[in-house]
């Protein structure tokens with residue numbers, strides 16, 4: 001029993017002392033106030049091991065209350081060369097006082113370490129009292145890992161196979177150990193991945209594989225002199241992307257335009273419902289002929305959330321009818337949508353009734369009277385301008401040109417409403433306005449109705465207040481019903 005204790009005692013002392021010296025933080029011995037620290041430093045051997053190409057900073061603090069001049073705390077290379085703050089942009093030192101203490105500090109900076117930087121680096125300090133101290137560290141720069149495949153994003157089309165190669169190019173005969181994990185550091189799911197050597201493969205890519213990660217981890221055992229081997233770990237994360245063909249709601253669509261005496265623009269839509277990466281190029285064909293952009297044809301790409309493009313055909317005529325093809329190209333793949341552009345009738349002119357005039361707004365009822373429309377009416381366009389502005393055109397209200405309406409009126413387009421009631425706000429009280437109404441279907445706009453109507457002024461309101469019966473507001477407004485386009 002007594003013997004055993006005796007045997008164990010020295011072992012315990014050994015364990016205790018080794019535990020202390022194996023700490024991963026810098027410690028200063030009492031005689032030497034110089035303390036060197038760095039993120040990737042092994043404090044047992046005062047060795048820093050890094051991969052080539054990394055940025056590195058090593059700090060040296062003079063932990064003493066003794067005075068030391070700024071120029072007396074220095075970094076030196078093993079050949080005695082002093083590393084200063086100016087002469088070399090890729091290896092320099094910075095002297096300053098350590099945060100939170102008055103201790104002088106000089107840090108050594110490598111903007112990108114190179115294997116030739118391997119060597120000894122010494123921090124020396126000389127106190128005002130003339131005492132000299134120094135401490136040396138060893139820097140080991142290992143050659144950069146050379147992955148077989150350097151890409152960190154790997155993509156393939158839906159349904160196609162994809163392989164992630166975690167292999168590295170052999171260095172000096174040493175084969176590092178390679179591990180493959182998912183983004184959380186767990187082994188790759190073998191239901192998804194087939195693993196062969198250092199390669200992981202998915203046979204047929206599915207949408208749910210998008211954004212999977214594979215971490216390639218290499219562990220290389222490194223030995224310096226006759227010291228113990230230690231592992232140097234490197235890692236590369238590869239993201240999986242799933243490319244798709246540009247998709248459309250349907251393979252083909254039928255779109256309409258009105259062809260008449262008006263100058264009308266037809267729009268041929270090529271709406272994309274899904275594409276990854278997003279579509280970059282659209283090409284339109286009429287029949288087999290590629291459409292070139294000019295005064296007549298213009299291609300607009302959607303910006304924002306919805307993908308797609310449209311072809312605008314200016315001054316559309318009979319020759320523009322027929323079959324169009326839209327080619328959507330997302331760089332990884334192309335697909336096609338076919339559009340049949342057909343002629344349709346414009347909506348009929350609407351029936352318009354003034355429901356109520358107020359001080360600053362007017363409520364209209366706009367109804368479709370067409371019993372058998374070619375296409376359903378989607379929207380109502382309402383424009384108005386002041387009576388004075390209308391008169392300045394020099395023609396009667398119904399003869400005001402479309403371009404005069406465009407440049408002088410306030411424009412509103414509302415989706416068709418069940419009750420047909422539309423209130424137009426923002427009007428001046430007691431003012432007369434000229435109004436133009438027309439209905440819109442998928443193919444274009446229909447014939448117009450032009451009317452005059454006036455907002456109420458203060459006297460009108462007093463009149464209404466003094467009489468107990470509500471005056472019909474219709475009586476206040478003057479109404480002309482005019483057919484502009486016959």
Ligand SMILES: *[C@@H]1O[C@H](CO)[C@@H](O)[C@H](O)[C@H]1NC(C)=O
Nearest residue numbers: 087088089090091114116117
């Ligand atoms: C700057 O320091 C680096 C790293 O030690 C060295 O390779 C390079 O030759 C030096 N450049 C000059 C101009 O001294």
Ligand SMILES: *[C@@H]1O[C@H](CO)[C@@H](O)[C@H](O)[C@H]1NC(C)=O
Nearest residue numbers: 253255269270271302306308
């Ligand atoms: C295409 O999208 C636009 C909106 O961006 C829409 O107005 C149009 O009706 C759509 N056309 C077809 C044919 O889907």
